[in-house]
């Protein structure tokens with residue numbers, strides 16, 4: 001391993017957007033720690049297909065308190081540096097306010113906020129410790145268009161992603177003096193398992209036509225943005241929330 005080679009940790013990399021990000025960063029020449037939770041077979045397949053040598057996979061449930069420390073220290077311990085954290089892992093679970101009992105409502109809020117907001121911030125905390133010592137680093141949080149438009153069937157999801165946008169801006173301010181840049185990318189619909197019910201159901205055309213492009217995004221389009229932000233010359237974008245939704249929220 002060349003000690004100049006940059007290292008990225010990507011959470012939720014066994015499929016969907018995270019997989020596309022891991023592949024793209026490896027293609028760009030970075031060493032990748034590809035995190036997964038349950039999809040071990042897919043994670044091993046990804047490891048075989050990542051361009052270049054020396055990448056690793058790492059298992060963890062990020063909603064558990066110790067997971068962040070283990071993942072960050074495991075990655076730093078293996079490579080001796082950590083240049084980029086991509087907080088991509090997330091859940092979307094429906095919990096309609098008019099359709100749930102109080103106990104289930106509590107569970108939905110706790111699980112969603114823990115996975116989509118607290119976990120990325122725990123990872124950011126542990127990563128920032130290492131990045132401050134290095135004097136540089138980048139953190140990219142994958143949020144959602146739902147942060148701005150509301151999620152009537154999954155309010156905790158919308159709130160978690162709005163919280164993650166806000167936390168990204170807070171950390172961008174707090175960490176800039178240490179040479180650490182923080183960005184958020186807020187996708188609209190993207191063609192992954194998370195969106196598959198809607199994209200194969202009766203409302204699929206309606207979903208596609210939310211964008212004047214008449215389609216949803218592809219995971220590689222989000223990976224392109226991560227690749228750009230991870231590259232040189234993007235420091236002045238720190239604190240940005242980048243919309244990636246095919247102009248869909250200009251539609252209604």
Ligand SMILES: NC(=O)c1ccc[n+]([C@@H]2O[C@H](COP(=O)([O-])OP(=O)(O)OC[C@H]3O[C@@H](n4cnc5c(N)ncnc54)[C@H](OP(=O)(O)O)[C@@H]3O)[C@@H](O)[C@H]2O)c1
Nearest residue numbers: 012016017037038039061062089090144189190192194195
């Ligand atoms: N698809 C969309 O339309 C869309 C739109 C806006 C934003 N997003 C955001 O984009 C990100 C990626 O989503 P995706 O569309 O690629 O969905 P996906 O294919 O369902 O991927 C989600 C990933 O998160 C991981 N994950 C979930 N809970 C976890 C936990 N407790 N611990 C560790 N990992 C966990 C999953 O790991 P395992 O599979 O290994 O269990 C999975 O790899 C998410 O943050 C999502 O909110 C997606």
